[in-house]
Amino acid sequence: MTRCWIDDSCNQTTPRSAASSAWVSVRSRRQSMVDDTATNNDAGTATAPRETRLKHVLWKGALGLALVGVVLAAAIHFTREDHAPTAREAAGAAHAVPVRAQLIEPQDVPLVVQYLAQTEPSETVQIRARVSGFLVERGFEDGDHVEKGQTLFQIDRIPFEVALRRAEAGLAAAEAQLVRAEQQVRRFKDLAELQQAAANELEQAQEAQRIAAASVATQRATIEQAKLDLDYTTVRSPISGVIGARRQDVGSYVGPDADPLLATVRRIDPLYVRYSVSERDLLRWDRLKDEGLVSAVDVTDLNVEILLPDGRVLPQPGHIDYVDVAVDPNTGTALVRASVPNAEGTLRPGQFVHARVSGVSRLGALVVPQPAVLQTPNGAAVYIIDDEGTAQLRPVTLGDWAGQDWVVQSGLSAGERVIVDHLMQVRPGATVEATTVAGDSPVATSAN
16 A cells, blocks of 8 residues: 655545644744744844944044034134234223232231140159158058148157167266266376376376267267157158058068158149250240340240140149250250149149240231132242232241231231232232231240
């Protein structure tokens, strides 16, 4: 039997051949759809790069046209024969900038110098035992304020009282020996006058008298020493101040041969405040005095204000009482010490504070407000107004601060006007319309 699946010459169609024909038809349609999809994807992929390249070409063309336009405009501008500003531009250039100006006049400026300082007691005394013995009493609590002459410690007195009585007894015996020696001298003198005694016997009696007198003097000195030792058993404070922590307790054996330190008393009213001044500042101060640029004030008349770490100012100022005559070669500074009242005990020894020294003035100083000073690559400068009413940039050399102002060491002269505001609108040679203002009296300050 011949099988006929798909054949144009086969006129007979079986059920199996019909199913095969349907499957072939479906497969053909799926293949056609896949081919169409692939064709569409290839077309889209080829189109995207062409659109991107087109956009880049358009952007480059636009930028090129803009650059050509700018070049042409610049060429036209610089090849014109008439570059004069328009009427509106001329009117704007001729408009004067309104500013305020300060007239520079010599004035005396109080100088205030601030230093980092440290406090220390005005007196420090170590309490030590001068005799040996056991402590039997203590008359203070750690940290108490003690007065001069107050009893701090008591050493056992009994051994020293016994020593005093022994010395007194020795003195009585020596005095008796002296009386007997004096009697012997008188006796041998009488016998010598009667030529009943040899000359050497009188000399021996006189020698015994001198020895007895020396023994009496020795015993008297022993009594004085015993009294001193007995008095030393009571340890008293030599100054008024604050006593620190005790170093020995009751029952301890103390003395010169043992640990003699018992405690330390510090006087904190007044309190010392010491700070260091560089040799450069010392030389600068001497130069200013020699040139007559500062008022003649003795260093002991300067006021010293103390600024506490929390920003408060001690109510009562102090004064300088000592300036070291030598410069420390390790630091290049000289020590300065001020005495400051401290009745309330606000300051404590060892604190770091700031000492603000005042009382001297810079004579005939020229000052300008700090906002008027410009910092240029070449240094500080200010705008002055010349005789034609235009602004001119003037370099200046600055000194100390004077409150809200600068002390000008060089670059300005009395009678000149300095622009103090609208500096961003001012240019060298610009016309300004100035309103002159008066300057306040500043206070020159500097920190170290």
